[in-house]
Amino acid sequence: MDLRHLKYFLAVAEERHFGRAAERLNIVQPALSMQIKALEAELGGPLLIRTSRRVELTEAGKLLQAEAARTLEQVEHTRLAVERSIRGETGRVRIGFAGNAVFSGRLMQDVRSFHQAFPDAEIICQELAPQLQNEAIQSGTLDVGYMPDYYPVHDSALAYEPVGEWGRVVVMSSDHNLAAKESLTIGMLAYEPLIMYSINDEDSQLDSQLSQLLGDKLNIAWRISSSLSVLAMAGAGLGIALVPAPLAKVAVPGVVYRVLDAPELSANLTMVSRQNEPSAAVLAYLNHTRKHGLFTG
CATH class of the missing domain: 3.40.190.10 (Periplasmic binding protein-like II)
Incomplete structure (x- = not known):
């Protein structure tokens, strides 16, 4: 018994008519009848009572209708949840920041814009010194950092993007x-x-x-x-x-x-992240910020 069998059976159970169910499923009626018979054979008993005008459900058929509806609903919920996760609409983004990011307004601007576009993604913000941000991003306990770019030599595993500069x-x-x-x-x-x-x-x-x-x-x-x-x-x-x-x-x-x-x-503000970021939510944050964020000067 697979999802296709459940989908076919549920269409017949709801329409109470093979012809209408076949039309709804966009298949020919004989093929639908064969699938339902195969399902009944697999389960070991009748699910439908066929008459010349309509179809009635047996007790087992009524039970399967309820279970099939619940199963297909859960499958659709799972599909949508996974698709949203892949698009970065859910998940978690952990952001570290230094004072510049707050006082310039850049951090709030980026987080607010991302939250409006991806309201179900979780955002965690934490104030950290620049060196600690670098270490946390490399170790995986932080995803994105906002910090002054103090260092002449950059870590090859991290990406550094300027997002602000001031006197x-x-x-x-x-x-x-x-x-x-x-x-x-x-x-x-x-x-x-x-x-x-x-x-x-x-x-x-x-x-x-x-x-x-x-x-x-x-x-x-x-x-x-x-x-x-x-x-x-x-x-x-x-x-x-x-x-x-x-x-x-x-x-x-x-x-x-x-x-x-x-x-x-001059003082600068840099957004730091991992070069090979695996999280869809973090990638969504970075891409959204790159697209909608304004360089502050």
């Missing part, structure tokens, strides 16, 4: 001696205790650039892992920090932001 601003306490300036130059940062982001790796591009520009006058006093910690320490007067311009949208008591006249020190 930098200097954040400091409101009573800092540089707070009276409307804009700052690199030279004004000489010997100032700098609060820098922790990168847990080789010197970042920003470190290298500042070292070239300030030389021995570069004073990195602190390494901090999160943007809120950077703002807190700057507001407390423990140093100043160079942060991506979108962070200036965050109003913190006692903290001021000043434009830095140094376009070469």
Whole structure:
């Protein structure tokens, strides 16, 4: 007994007429009759009572009608569920992000757009430092990462796609001696205790650039892992920090932001994923973001 037999039997049981059932199934009536007889022979008894005008169901036939309808319904449900999974409409996408992704609005824009297009896909967001995002994506505990591209050498197993770039601003306490300036130059940062982001790796591009520009006058006093910690320490007067311009949208008591006249020190945001991604949901997220996401600058 296969699904075709159940489909044929159910058509006859619902139409109560071989001719109409054959027409509905788009097959000839003799072929349909042979299939039903073969089914009855396989099950070992009659399922239908045939009259000159219509067909009636035996008790066994009534039972099979209910079971066949339930089975075919489940098969159709399974087919649709698998097809949706293949298209990425269901499944899970685990996203890591650094502060830039939130303050620039890029993360919310991408997640909102994807959720509207794929409402049944599960989305999990987690704030992680860039190096931890790289490791999590490689180990399979994270699928997509939004992070600054600190590293001159990229892992060949990962894909790196730029999704935003901004200038930098200097954040400091409101009573800092540089707070009276409307804009700052690199030279004004000489010997100032700098609060820098922790990168847990080789010197970042920003470190290298500042070292070239300030030389021995570069004073990195602190390494901090999160943007809120950077703002807190700057507001407390423990140093100043160079942060991506979108962070200036965050109003913190006692903290001021000043434009830095140094376009070469731009901050970027990169979307990182696996080169050979096996998950249909993750591929759907990446493709949707590439198609609908706007480069932020």
